[in-house]
Amino acid sequence: MVEIFKSEIDGESSPSRARWRVSADHRIEYDVEMVENVLEPDNRALAVRCGGRVLAVVDHTVEELYGSLIRAYFAHHGIPVSVIVVPAEEHTKELSSVVTVADAMADAGLLRRSETVVVFGGGVVMDVVGLAANLFRRGVPYVRVPTTLIGLVDAGVGVKTGVNRGKHKNRLGTYFAPTATLVDPLFLASLPPRHIRNGLAEIVKIALVKDAELLSLLESAADPLRNASYALTAVDTHEEILARAIGGMLSELEPNLHETDLERIVDFGHTFSPSLELIADPPLLHGEAVAVDMALCVELSLRRGLLTEFEARRAFNLLFRLGLPLTNRMFEANLLEQALDDTIKHRDGLQRVPLLTGIGRATFVNDLTSEEVAVAVASTRAMGQALEGSELEMSLGMEQGLARG
Secondary structure, rough: OOOEEEEEEEOEEEEEEEEEEEEOOOOOOOEEEEEEOOOOOOOOOHHHHOOOEEEEEEHHHHHHHHHHHHHHHHHHHHOEEEEEEOOOOOOOOOOOHHHHHHHHHHHHOOOOOOOOEEEEOOOHHHHHHHHHHHHHOOOEEEEEEEEOHHHHHOOOOOOOOOOEEEEEEEEEOEEEEOOOHHHHHHHHHHHHHHHHHHHHHHHHHHHHHHHHHHHHHHHHEEEHHHOOOOOHOOOOOOHHHHHHHHHHHHHHHHHOOOOOOOOOOHHHHOOOOHHHHHHOOOOOHHHHHHHHHOOOOHHHHHHHHOOOOOHHHHHHHHHHHHOOOOOOOOOHHHHHHHHHHHHHHHOOOOOOEEEEOOOOEEEEEEOOHHHHHHHHHHHHHHHHHHHHHHHHHHHHHHHHHHHHH
């Protein structure tokens, strides 16, 4: 709706000038659907979301494991497909990768609205392709098929796109929804244990800030996961764990897709971790950096009296039992101060740091001090060492018992 007003200059109406106010609603709708065997030829869930032609963007691992299945799937449905293989490492998440994908869109000659880009991969590739799809011709449809756990429960279900710039993670980006995200848990069978643990960190995040029942499910699954080399689909409750994690994430994102409200409980574990993730040596995966940040924020919550000792111990123990780090040697004063300063800029002048007020509950604080954070880091480091020591003692005790037996 366009309204016409007379302009006012210095409080007086000016009939020779005019101004218009444009008001429009931009409706966002997309599906997130759990679909097993998405590349099974008779499964039409992906095919019905594609137009006459498809550009499939995959990373090197997906090409090696599933490239032939992807081509066979689209051939079975009579959909011409072009495939481009792109790198998926964090250091390749930059503008040049976006341009590469945009050039591939142009070379494929896709129609602007009725043909589709489909991205298969993890968070890095989905972020890059999402940004390219948003920029190319000011927006072309794309479908996400995440193949990593962190993609299934986090990067693939929201509307953010982005690339890193300089020393800043996701400094350049947009909000651009896919037409659909198709979640197939069977892709998890090909993931190495470290990448399963990487995604588990984001599931723990949802459990800690809004879903106590999910935390209990994770606690029950921790030992079976370790015994099964972190094969998540080997755990009987894996579908419920995934459904609660995805549903919990979407329930927080949907009313605030464009982050109009900067107090977001899903930012738990994302205050200090972006800075750590970019400089960690040896490198950390996203979920590993988030786990370190979450452990610090659990300790901060405990020290402020927001969390009981028992609740904090549950959080620490779960992270540890899932094979996630509680601290990192590069979590030092300078990094933490810089990270908090950047967070204040990103969150429009306030810290807005989510802290826990119980298992499944959170609040926001704006008055963290450098001294408070430094003390919490030291305590978290001591906690990590204590847990490692207790596990070593348990392991030694089991070995001695077996020797005696």
